[in-house]
Amino acid sequence: MNVLVCAACGRRLSEPLRLLPVLPERPGRDGREGPDGTRHAPSTVPRGTCAVDPEPSGAPYVPHPDPEWMGAAVPGTVVLDPDGPGCLMSAGPRDTLVVHPDDARGFLEPDPSSTEIGCCGPPGREGPNELCPGCGARVATLFADCSGPYETHYLPGAVRTVLV
């Protein structure tokens, strides 16, 4: 099995993970309330696994060149361009590593400077919101609101995979 460690300080940042060949299709939200009272979607990847997201993920957002395009800037959410006729698309990093948020819990610290407020958890739309507790580097984005997917994305340049 592999774990993710901080590229800057070497601190362990995840439970043991097995790499999936492709990112599974995102399950829609089922509206069910979890034991903690939140209603986010089921996790995109099962516990103990990770998958590479080849698509751009998270902030920043830029106008899509096609004003007719009506795709989602964040999975599940279409964002109209406040300054133009079309919609925004993500221009965030590609090849982020997607894990079940429970496999990151306890290994990361929420960024105290993040001002995002979600209904059930951080929406993750403003960029990386989770820090390495060892050195304070921004290493991941938690998407945990009920309006979007339920995923933790590690930045590809901020972590290394090591065998345990």
Ligand SMILES: [Zn+2]
């Ligand atoms: Zn909610």
Ligand SMILES: [Zn+2]
């Ligand atoms: Zn670190």
